[in-house]
Amino acid sequence: MSKAHMASNGEGEPGSPARTYEEALNCLSSLITRRTRADGANKGDHFDLMFEYLKILELEDSMSRLKVIHVAGTKGKGSTCAFTESILRNCGFHTGLFTSPHLIDVRERFRLDGMDISEEKFTAYFWWCWDILQEKINDDVPMPTYFRFLALLAFKIFVAENVDVAIVEVGLGGKFDATNVIRTPIVCGICSLGYDHMEILGNTLGEIAGEKAGIFKQGVPAYTVSQPEEAMSSLKAKASQLGISLQVASPLDRGLLDGQQLGLDGEHQYINAGLAISMSRSWLERTGHSEGIFTQNTKSLPEQFIRGLTLSRLQGRAQIVPDPYFSTQSSTLGPGGLVFYLDGAHSPESMVVCASWFSNVAKETARYIYHPEQPKNSSSARLVPILIFNCMSVRDPQMLLAPLMSTCSYNGVYFHKALFVPNQSTFNKVGSFTSTQSNPQQVDLSWQMTIQRVWKNTINGNKGLIDDKVTGVNEVCKQGEQRNTRNFENSAIFPSLASAIQWLREYAQQKRTIRLQVLVTGSLNLVGDVLRLIKK
Numbered sequence: 332m333s334k335a336h337m338a339s340n341g342e343g344e345p346g347s348p349a350r351t352y353e354e355a356l357n358c359l360s361s362l363i364t365r366r367t368r369a370d371g372a373n374k375g376d377h378f379d380l381m382f383e384y385l386k387i388l389e390l391e392d393s394m395s396r397l398k399v400i401h402v403a404g405t406k407g408k409g410s411t412c413a414f415t416e417s418i419l420r421n422c423g424f425h426t427g428l429f430t431s432p433h434l435i436d437v438r439e440r441f442r443l444d445g446m447d448i449s450e451e452k453f454t455a456y457f458w459w460c461w462d463i464l465q466e467k468i469n470d471d472v473p474m475p476t477y478f479r480f481l482a483l484l485a486f487k488i489f490v491a492e493n494v495d496v497a498i499v500e501v502g503l504g505g506k507f508d509a510t511n512v513i514r515t516p517i518v519c520g521i522c523s524l525g526y527d528h529m530e531i532l533g534n535t536l537g538e539i540a541g542e543k544a545g546i547f548k549q550g551v552p553a554y555t556v557s558q559p560e561e562a563m564s565s566l567k568a569k570a571s572q573l574g575i576s577l578q579v580a581s582p583l584d585r586g587l588l589d590g591q592q593l594g595l596d597g598e599h600q601y602i603n604a605g606l607a608i609s610m611s612r613s614w615l616e617r618t619g620h621s622e623g624i625f626t627q628n629t630k631s632l633p634e635q636f637i638r639g640l641t642l643s644r645l646q647g648r649a650q651i652v653p654d655p656y657f658s659t660q661s662s663t664l665g666p667g668g669l670v671f672y673l674d675g676a677h678s679p680e681s682m683v684v685c686a687s688w689f690s691n692v693a694k695e696t697a698r699y700i701y702h703p704e705q706p707k708n709s710s711s712a713r714l715v716p717i718l719i720f721n722c723m724s725v726r727d728p729q730m731l732l733a734p735l736m737s738t739c740s741y742n743g744v745y746f747h748k749a750l751f752v753p754n755q756s757t758f759n760k761v762g763s764f765t766s767t768q769s770n771p772q773q774v775d776l777s778w779q780m781t782i783q784r785v786w787k788n789t790i791n792g793n794k795g796l797i798d799d800k801v802t803g804v805n806e807v808c809k810q811g812e813q814r815n816t817r818n819f820e821n822s823a824i825f826p827s828l829a830s831a832i833q834w835l836r837e838y839a840q841q842k843r844t845i846r847l848q849v850l851v852t853g854s855l856n857l858v859g860d861v862l863r864l865i866k867k
């Protein structure tokens with residue numbers, strides 16, 4: 332980073348905050364607005380201010396030179412962006428990636444060459460933007476809101492770091508999203524569309540699609556994946572208004588991966604990977620870099636693409652993390668223990684995807700544990716699927732739990748117990764620190780009680796959803812543990828995530844021959860909380 336881009340490292344002006352990373356996070360939190368997301372805050376709400384900010388930060392010209400790939404959609408944006416970044420990095424380019432949300436640390440949103448931006452760089456760029464804005468704001472041009480500030484910061488970082496390509500995920504919607512100040516992307520893409528944020532984006536799939544297609548630009552090719560008819564015709568209409576081509580990328584054929592696995596797990600990732608391949612290819616062609624990467628054989632994937640796809644990573648999406656508490660004591664534990672299956676799904680469609688992923692990997696683990704060479708009566712672990720769930724109170728838990736449970740039971744996986752916990756950190760946490768609740772007695776658990784009621788009703792509505800009808804994978808769980816299974820209550824509310832994890836650890840420790848397979852889902856914040864807690 333050149334000197335000019337570094338913030339002064341001194342104490343700052345008298346009375347102004349010290350220029351540290353922690354202080355930057357505090358200032359960032361101060362931009363979080365109190366209003367609820369349902370009040371239409373994103374409906375254009377002074378969108379033009381974004382152009383004022385770019386002027387103030389003198390980013391207008393340099394922004395137009397960024398070679399951006401801009402991605403909107405309901406589901407799969409982050410994954411698609413992660414694949415695209417990894418592909419182009421493996422093709423030899425210096426990459427910048429801006430995604431949302433973050434799980435543990437705000438720096439996860441800004442990746443340079445595949446790595447979270449360092450604290451030093453983040454701190455320097457943060458204060459550079461912050462100080463200039465603070466100096467220039469007035470009644471008509473107030474400080475940007477939280478996400479707008481982050482988007483501006485991303486542009487500053489990518490310009491200053493001179494990235495070859497900037498891959499930018501839309502925060503919410505498209506047309507009025509803070510990232511939509513990008514006027515001349517090289518290529519744009521729309522991932523799978525579905526119902527989410529209807530309070531802001533409209534009630535029909537057509538309306539939602541129209542909003543997302545707001546990122547299309549004249550002269551810029553657009554790509555999407557197969558969509559429900561209503562959404563697709565809305566995308567097509569928008570594309571033809573602008574006179575641009577809209578191409579539908581087919582899901583990646585797994586046979587093209589040379590027997591390797593995608594870096595991100597789950598069937599749906601083949602859809603996201605297909606889109607990432609098309610957009611990367613288009614970017615390479617439009618920037619004049621495709622030569623030497625593509626051969627005549629259009630049926631095969633370039634080797635750089637395969638490396639990129641198989642090596643890409645994104646936390647909290649179909650992520651499997653054995654509890655480090657047990658892996659460090661594995662010699663004493665035997666085959667049991669505790670494994671977390673983390674997926675931040677929080678819409679009905681993604682619940683289905685998440686549930687089929689979990690059911691499949693749960694079965695694979697079963698095969699792995701019951702290795703054919705292992706005698707049947709050896710110390711194999713019994714697999715016990717458990718659910719940890721929470722969701723934001725703007726969502727309908729029934730719309731999430733019902734598809735989750737029916738997809739799992741359809742695949743022969745039945746939860747032994749469901750644990751409902753509040754999120755540990757506040758909704759819009761920005762930093763790496765943890766804001767634990769000071770006094771668990773004071774925690775309001777009424778929302779968790781609502782979720783638990785929904786859970787019970789869902790079970791009562793369909794007795795087949797819980798594990799008293801254990802089949803398939805869990806048949807093995809039953810043997811020898813009948814009594815316990817029956818005594819198990821089907822759900823419990825814990826005042827904190829930490830207490831739920833402690834309970835799980837104690838349970839796994841007591842019963843050395845069971846392996847708890849804990850699916851954590853419903854909220855990305857919850858997933859972030861689990862990662863933060865277990866990695867301590």
Ligand SMILES: Nc1ncnc2c1ncn2[C@@H]1O[C@H](COP(=O)(O)OP(=O)(O)OP(=O)(O)O)[C@@H](O)[C@H]1O
Nearest residue numbers: 405406407408409410431523599648675676681684
């Ligand atoms: N193509 C897809 N179709 C359906 N569900 C998907 C798809 N891709 C991802 N998901 C689900 O959505 C979750 C979030 O994935 P990802 O972060 O890639 O999407 P996103 O659009 O960035 O989401 P967010 O709205 O949280 O930013 C995943 O954990 C998975 O459950």
Ligand SMILES: [Mg+2]
Nearest residue numbers: 405406527528
């Ligand atoms: Mg979303």
Ligand SMILES: [Mg+2]
Nearest residue numbers: 408409431432
């Ligand atoms: Mg995302």
